[in-house]
Amino acid sequence: MAEKLNYQQMASDIVKLVGGTENIQSVSHCMTRLRFILKSEDKADTAAIKKMPGVLGVVSAGGQYMVVLGKNLPPIFEAVQKQFNLTEGQNTDENLDKDLVAEKKPLTVKSAALAVLGYVSASVTPMITGLVAGGMLKVLLLIITLIDAGFADTSTYTLLSGVADACFYFMPIFVAYGAAKKLGGTPIYAMICAASLLHGNYTSLVAAGEPVTLLGLPVRLMSYSSSLLPALLITLCAFYMEKFFNKIVPGIFKSLLVGLGTITVTMIFGFVVLAPLGGYLGNYLAVVFGFLGGTVGPIAVGVLAACLPWLVMTGMHMALVPFMTQALTNPGYDAVFRPAFILHNMAEGGACIGVALRAKTAELRSEALGIAFGCIVAGVTEPAIYGINLPRKSPMIGVMAGGAAGGVVAGLLGARVFVMGYSTILALPIFQETIVAAAIAVVVAIVVAALVTFILNPEKETANQ
Template sequence: MNKYEEIAKQVVEHVGGISNVEALTNCMTRLRFTLKDLNKADVKKLEAVKGVQGVVNKNGQFQVVIGSDVSHVCDEIKKMGSFSDTIQTKTEHVSVINRVLGAITAIFQPVIPAICGAGMLKAVLALLTALSWVSTESQTYVLLNMFADAAFYFLPIYLAFSSAKYFKCNPYIAAVLGAILIHPTFSGLVAAAEPVTYFGIPVKLVSYGSSVVPPILIVWLQSYVEKFANKVSPNAVKVFLAPLIEFFILCPICLIVIGPLGSVVGDVLYVVFDFLNNQARWVIPVLMGAFCPLFVMTGMHYSFMPVQLAQYATLGYGTLLGPGMLASNISQAGACFAVALRTKNKELRSTAISAGTTALFGITEPALYGVTMRLKTPLWCVMVSGGIAGLWGGLVNMRTYASATAGITALPVYITDDMMNVVNAVICIIIALVCSFVLTLIFGMGRKNKADKNFEEAKQAESANSQSNSVNTYSSIYSPLNGKLVKLENVNDDVFSKKVMGSGIAIFPESGKVCAPFDGKVNTVFPTKHAIGLTSDEGIELIIHVGLDTVELNGEGFVQHVQDNQEVKKGDLLLEVDLDFIQKKGYDITTPIIVTNSSSYIDVIETDKTQIKIGEECIKVFK
C-alpha cells in the first residue's frame, strides 16, 4: 500500500465511510466533500492523520487540506467508490449569504484550472513580447493570444455547464444557453448597434464575452423550467418536447431579461472599481493582504473570483486578488523560513522549509496549517506583513492582467507597457518576505522558543488521538441465528456469492429465532419481513436476509418483533421464522448476513467456526 492509499483510507474512515460521501472533488490543496451526515465526520482523528494539514467545515462543504499531493489522494479515494464530482452546499442552518458564497465556490471550482492556465499563457505571451522574442504583428502572437483568450471569451459556456451540474439540470442544454450569449450572430448585432426586437420586445445589445452573472442566473432559472417541462411532456415525446419548451421559454428571457440584468451588475461594479481605484486604491490590497489567511481557512478566497473576472471585463486589469494575495502568500513563506531558522525541533524545521518553499509559489495551505496557524504568533506576523506589503501594492497601483496563482511565478501577469508595474510587484514580494521574516524572528517564536513547545504539545495531542484511534481496531458482529456457517461464495445466489451487496457470511439456520447481532438501530424491516436492515452504534450497516428468494412469500412464515427506527440491544428478538413452512414451499433457508458498507472498512473477516450459536462472534469488521 503506497502512502496515498494509506492517507485515503484513513480520510474516508474518519469522514464517516464511503457510504457517507455524497460528492468529492479536489482543488489545488484540498479534498472537498459533500457528506450525507456531517456528524459522522471526526475532525480530531482527521487532523491526526499523517499527511492531513487541516480540516475546514464551511457552508456545508467538508474540506480536508492535504497540500500539493491532494490529487493523488483524491484519485485513491475515487477508486473506493463512485461519487458525484459536483459539490453541493448543505442549506440547513446556513445563512443566505453563505449559501450564495458556497454556490459560487462550487460553480467556479471546476473552471478555475482553465482560467489560471489561460492566464499563465497570457503571462508567458506578455513576457515573450516584452523580451521582443515575439512580435505583436506576427501570426504566432495572434494564435497564442487566441489560445489564451478562448478560456475567457467562452467563459459563459463553461460557467453554464458547471452551474447545471450544481443546480442538477441538463448541462448540455445549459451550455447551449451560454453559447447563445456569445453566438457570432448576436455579437454581429451588438457590433452593428441597430435596434433589435423579439416579437416586438426590445432586446438590449450587450457584449457577453467573459460574462459571469448572466450564465449562472439563466441556468438557475433553467433548473425550475426543466422540472416543469419534464412534468408536462408525455414520455413518448419527452426527449425533444422538454428541451423545446426549455429553449422556447429560456432563450428570450436570457437576452431580454437576465442578460441585461447581468450587464447592469457589471455597470455597478465598474463604478465601484473606478471609485476604489481613484479614491482609495490602497484599501483592497491592504484588506486582502492582511485577511487572506482567514479567507483561505474558510475556502472563501474562491468566492472572490467572479468579481475579479468582472474587474478584468470592465477595466481590463485586476486589483482585487493579485496584489493582496501576493503579499499574503509571500508573507507565509517569510514566516516559515524564520521558524526554520529559530526552531530546535528537526521535524518542525523540515516542515517549515518545505511549506515556506511551497508558499513562495502561491500554495499556502501547508504553511498555514502546518506552521503559522499551529504556532499561533507567526500567523499574526503574517497578517501584519501582508497588510504592510498590500499597502505598498495599493499605493503604487499594482495591477494584474490575467489570473494566476499568486506567487513568484506569477510575476509575468504584471507585465504591461509600464514595466514599473512588474518592478513594484518585485518590491512587494521583498517587503512581504523581509517584514514577515523579521517579525516572526523577533516575536513569532517567543521567549525560550515557546513555539517549539507549542509544536510539541500539538504533536502530542495528535499522537494521543492517533493512539486512541488504534485501540479497538475492529468491531464484532455476533450471530443472529443458531446454525451451520456457510461461506458467502457458496451461497446459491450471485448477488450474495459475488459480494455485490458487500462482504459477510451465511448461516443455514437450525431454529427460527433471529436476534440482534449488536447494539444499534433497525433501519428497515422489509414489507415482506424476509429481510431486515440494521446499523450498529459504531456505524456498521448490516442486512440479514432470511432465505433465498423468500420475498416471493409476501411475509408468510415470518413474524416481525421490531419496527423501523427502533433501538435494539444485542440479543433482542427481531424476527421469528417458520423454517419448515419455508422449506416445504421449496425455498432455500440459507441466510446471508451482509455488511453493506464493507467498502468503508479495511477488511471484513468471518469466523472459521462451522457451527455457531446466537450471541457468538461471527464477523470481525476492521476499521
Template sequence: MSKQAQTAQSVLDKIGGESNVKTMTHCMTRLRFELRDNDKADRAALENTPGVMGTNIAGTQFQVIIGNDVPKVYEEINKIAAFGGGSAQADEGPKKKKNPFSALLDIISGIFTPLLPALAGAGMIKALLSVSDAFGWMAADSSTYQILKVIGDGTFFFLPILIAFSAAKKFGSSMFLAAAIAGAVLHPELTALFGKGGAITFLGLPVTVVTYSSSVIPILLAIWASSYVEKFLNKFIPSALKLLFVPMLTLLIIVPATLVAFGPVGSLVGQGLAGGITWLIDNTGIFGGLVLGGTMSLIIMTGMHWALVPIAILSLAEQNYDYILPIMFAANLGQAGATFGVFLRSRNPQFKALSLSTSFSAMMGITEPAMYGVNMRLKKPFVAGLIGGAVGGAIYGLFHVKIYVMAGGAGLPGIPAMIGPTFAYGMIGMAVAFAVSAVVTFVMGFKDIPVPAAETNAPADAVAPAAAETETVAAAAPVIVEIRNTALNSPATGTVKALADVDDVTFAGEYMGKGIAVVPTAGIIAAPADGIVNSLAVTKHAVGMQTADGAELLIHVGLNTVRLKGKHFNVLVEEGQAVTAGQPLLAFDIQAIRAAGYDLTTPMIVTNTPEFERFDALGSGSIEAGQPLLKLEVAKAPLAALGD
C-alpha cells in the same frame, strides 16, 4: 480510565460541553461536530489535548482531528453524552441547512475551482505574449503570434460556456444543455444583430445589447434559472417525451429570458462589482491596499476569497486589469515569510522541516498547510503574516499594482500576470511582504513545538511534551530491528498528486502523517503492498492496513465522501484479512460520486510516519495501479513488525 476515554472527556469539555453539541459524527480521522456556538469551543486548548492532532472548521462543521483512534474516542464520547446515535453508523446525522452566505460561497467555489487550470493555462500564454511584446521577440502581425493569441484568448472569450458547464454540474442540471444556452448568446449572428444598432425585441419584449463574451454573472443567473426549469419540466413531461421536449422548452424559455433580463441585470451587477474595487484602490490607495492585504489571509480562511475570483475575472474582462489578485499575492507571500521565520527560529528539527516545506508551498500560492499546520498553530507567526501582507498590500495600493491576465496561482507561478507598467512594484511588494513577515516572526518569537525528550538539544524555553507525545516516545523506545526499505505501489490508476496539493487541511498539513495522493480514473483501490487489513470504515470509503514491512497505511477515497454513508462503495475484503500487493480492497462508482459533487482525490497516508526517515515519490503524472508510487526509507521498526 483509558487514554481514549481521557481524550473523549477532554474534547467534550473543551467544545463547550454536551449542551453545545447538536450532532456528532466521525469519519476515518476526524470527529465532526455541529455545534450550537463554535465560539464556545476552545480551539487552543483542544489542540494541546493529548490525543488531538488539530482542529478545523469547514463551513458550519467543527472538526477535531484524532487519527486512527477516532472510532474509539467517538464511542467513549457517546458513553458520557446523549447524542450522536451511539454508533459510527450514524455518520452525518440530520442534514443541516447552510446559511445563505455559506451556501453562496460553496456554489462559487464549486463552479470556479474546476475552471482554474484552463484559466491559468490560457493566462500564461497571454502573459508570454506580453513578454514577447515587451522584448520584441515576435512580430505582432505574424501568423505564429496570432495563433498563440487565439489560444490565449479562446478560454476567456468562450468563458460563459465553461462557466455554464461547471455551473450545471453544481446545480444538478444538464451540463450540455447549459453549454448550448451559453453558445446561443455567444453566436456570431446575435453579435452582428447587436452591432447593427436600433431597437431589438423578442415577441415584443425589449432586448438589451450586452457583450456576453468573457462575461460571468449573466450566464450564472441563466444556468441557475435553467436548473429549476429543467426540474419542473422533468416532473410533468412523460418519460417518453422528455428527451425531445425538456431540452427544447428549456432553451426556448432560458435563452430569451437571458437576453431580456439575466443579461442586462448581470452585466450591471458585474460592472458595479468590478468598478467598486477599482474605485476603492484608485481613491484610497495605500490605505485600501493596507486593509485588504492585512485581512486577505483571514478572508481566505473563511472561504470568502472565492467571492472575489469572479470579480477579478469581471475586472479583467471590463477593464483589462485587476487590483484584487495582486493583493492576494502579497498576503500569500506574507504567510510564506512567517513560516520561513519559524524555520529560522525553531529548534525542533521535524518542525523546522515542516516549516520550510510549507513556506515553499505558500510561495507557490498554496497557503493552507502553512497557515493551519504552522502559523495558526503557533499564533504569533500568523499575526506576523498578516503584518507582512498588510505592508505588501500598502505598496500595491500606493503604486496601483495590477495584473493584466489570469495566470498561475497567487504566488510565484503567477508572476507573469504582473508583466506591465507596474511589474517592478509588484515584485517589490512580494519581496517586502515575505521579508517583513519573516523578520517579525523571528524577532517577536513564539512558543516552540517541544523537541521530543529523546533529543538532548531542546531549547531552554521549550515546554514539556504533552502526555500523548511522551507515550509515543516511550512506545518507540524498544525499536531494535533494522528492516529493509519499503516501496509502496499505487493503490489506484489515475494521476499522482502531492499531499500538499490536496484540498483538505488535515491531509495537506500532514496531521495524519506523510504520504501521497492519486486522483483515480478507475473505480478500484488495490493493496499497495503485502500486508493485513486492520480497519475498514463503516461508510466503506477508507481502508487501513499494515504492510509486511511494518508501514501502517490509511487509503482514503475522496474528500468528505463519508457523507455518502457507503453509497457507491463496495468493500471487497474483511478486517484481519491478509492481502497481497495488487489485490482489490475497495470498489466504487467514479461517475456517481463525481456527479454527487465530491472530489475523488485519494490520499495514501503512512500513519506511523515517525518510524521512517525518508519519503520519496517514485511516480508522477499518470500512473497505473500496481506501479511504484512511494519509497519509504526505514529507520527502525519494532520486532513485532516482522511477525516474530
C-alpha cells in the same frame, strides 16, 4: 523519517469517515483540498480524519466539507475517483428535490448571502485552472514579444494568443457548466444557453446595432464575451425550467420535450431580461472596483491580505474568486483581490523564514525553509498554515503584519493585475507595467512577516514541537 503514505488506503478511509458514498452528493478539489458536498455533515467523523497521517486539517464552510491534503491531494483525489466512481461535481438528480427539502433551513440574510456566495464560488471554481493557464500563456507571449517585437505579427502568435484568450472569451459557457453542476441540473442545457450569447447570429446583431425584438419584446444588445453574471442568472433559470418541464411532461415525451422547453424558455428570458441584467450588474461592480482601486485601494489590499490566512482556513477565500474574475473583465484589471492573494502567500513564506531563523533544530529549520519555498515559489500555503504558523500562534501575527504592509505598499505604488495567474512570485509578470511596484510589495511582505515572527520568537511557545 516520515512514513510513506498509501494513497489508495487514505482515499478509502476518507470516504468511509465522511459517511460513505451514500452520504456524498459530489466531490471536487482545488489546489490543496478535497471538497465534498455531503448530505449530512453530522455523519462525518472529523476528529478521526484530522488524526490521519497526511491530513493537514478539516474545514467546513460554504456548504462544503473540505479535507486539507496539501501536496498529497492529486493522488488521493485520483484514487477516490477510481475506487468510488465519484466524479467532480457529480450529483444524484433523482434525489435532488428530496435532499433539498431535507436540508431546508429558515431563510435569513446570512443564509441567503452564504447561499449566493456558495453558488457563485462553485460556479467559477471548475474554470480557475483554465483561467490561470490562459493567463500565464498570455504572459509568456508578452515576454517573447518584448524580446522579439516581430513575433506579434506571426501566425504562431495569432494562434497561441487565441488559445490564451479562449477561456476568457468563452467564460459564460464554462461558468454555466460549473453553475449547473452546483445546482444539480443538466450542464449541457445551461451551456447551450450561454453559448447562444456568443453565437454569430447574436454577435452579428450586436455589431449591426439595429433594434432587435424577440417575440415582440425588445432585446438589449450587449457583448457578453468574458462575462460572468449573465451566465449565472441564465443557468439558474435553466435549472428551474428543467425541473418544471420534468414535472409536467409525461415520461414518454421527456427525452424530446424537456430539453426543448428548457433552452427555449430560458433564452427568451435570457435575451430579454437575464443577460442584460447580468451585464448591468457587472458594470456596477466595475464602478465599485474602480472606486476601491482609486481611493481606498492601499487600505483595501492591506486589510484583505491580512485577513486571508483566516479566510483560507475557513475556505471562504474561494468566494472572492468571482470578484477577481469580474474585475479582470471590467474594468480590465484587478487592483485588490489577486494582489492581496499573492502578498498573503509571500507573508506566509516570510513567517516560515522567521520560524526557521529561530529554530533550535536542523530538522525544523529545514522543514520551515522548505515550506517557505512552497509558499513563495509554488503558491501553496496550507502546509505553512497548519504545519508551521498556526501551531506556533505568533507567526500568524507575522503573516498578518506582512500581508498588511505589503498590501498597503502595493496599493500606494499602484500595483495591478491584468491577466489571471497563480499566487506565486513566478506570476509577477501578470502585473505587466506595474511589475516593479508588485515586486517591491512582495519584498516588503516577506521581510516584514519574517522580522515580526523572528522578534516574537515562536519557539518559546512550542519548545516541545
